[in-house]
Amino acid sequence: MSEDNRRVSTHVVRKFINSAIYVEKPLSANVSSENTSIAGKSSLEDFPEVKTKRCTCSVDQKTCPFHADCPPILKESRKVLKLPESKTKVSQNSKVEIKKLIKKEDETRKKVQKQKIVDEAKVKEKEKEKLLEQERDNFRKWLMNKKKLEEEAKRKKEKEEEEKQLKELEKEKRQLENQLNFQLWLKKKEEENLEKKIKKQMDLINELERKETQLKDNEKAFNEWLKNSKHRQKPIPLNKGLESLCSSTSVTYINPNPWNPIT
Numbered sequence: 001m002s003e004d005n006r007r008v009s010t011h012v013v014r015k016f017i018n019s020a021i022y023v024e025k026p027l028s029a030n031v032s033s034e035n036t037s038i039a040g041k042s043s044l045e046d047f048p049e050v051k052t053k054r055c056t057c058s059v060d061q062k063t064c065p066f067h068a069d070c071p072p073i074l075k076e077s078r079k080v081l082k083l084p085e086s087k088t089k090v091s092q093n094s095k096v097e098i099k100k101l102i103k104k105e106d107e108t109r110k111k112v113q114k115q116k117i118v119d120e121a122k123v124k125e126k127e128k129e130k131l132l133e134q135e136r137d138n139f140r141k142w143l144m145n146k147k148k149l150e151e152e153a154k155r156k157k158e159k160e161e162e163e164k165q166l167k168e169l170e171k172e173k174r175q176l177e178n179q180l181n182f183q184l185w186l187k188k189k190e191e192e193n194l195e196k197k198i199k200k201q202m203d204l205i206n207e208l209e210r211k212e213t214q215l216k217d218n219e220k221a222f223n224e225w226l227k228n229s230k231h232r233q234k235p236i237p238l239n240k241g242l243e244s245l246c247s248s249t250s251v252t253y254i255n256p257n258p259w260n261p262i263t
Contacts, residue, residue: 016109 014024 014105016112
C-alpha cells in the first residue's frame, strides 16, 4: 500500500504548450487520517510549482530554435519531490479520480491535437481554395486581356481591309479618269488631225482652183491679145538692131550721147 501511495504521490501531470514543449507539474495529495478527500482537496498549494520544459526533437541541440531559448535542466530539478510516507496515503477513490484526470488530460490533448490537425487541414484547404480562386481570377483576367487583344487585332485588321479597299477604289477611279482623259485627248487629237487634213485638202483644192482660174485667165488674156494683136501698130525698122523692133521711139528721153563700146 505504501508503494502504491508513493507511486501516486510521485505522479506528474504534463501540460502541452505545443507539440514540442510541455510543462510538468507533480500531482500530490495530503490527506489526514481524520479527513479523507479526493485529490482535488490535496495540498497542492503546500508545494511550489515545479515547471520543467522539455524539447523533443530530432535535430542537434545547437541548431534547434527551442533549445536556444530554453535554459538547461539539471537532473536534480527533474526529480519529483517525495512527500513523507505519512502524507502520501490516499484512498482508492483518489486513485480513480487521478486516473480519470489523467485520462481526461490525455483525451483533451488528443482532442486539441486532432482539432489542430483539422484546423491546419481547414487552413490548407482555404489556402488551396484561395490559390485556386486566384488562379481562376488570373485566368479570367488573362482571358479578358486575350479577348480584348483579339478584338483590337480584329478591329485593326478590319480597318486595314477597309483602307485597302478604299485605296483600291481610288486607284480604279484614277485609272478610269486617266483612261477617260486619254480617250478624250485621243478623240481631240483625231479631230485636230482630221481638221488639219480637211484644211490641207481645202488648201489644195483652193490652190488647184486658183491655178485653174489663173490658167483660164491667162489663156483668155492670150486669146484676147492674139485677137487684138493684128490691129496693133507694127514696129518701124530703123536699122538699129533691137531698137528697130519698136514701133516708135520714146519721146520722153533720148540719150544725146551715142553708145560707144569700151576699148
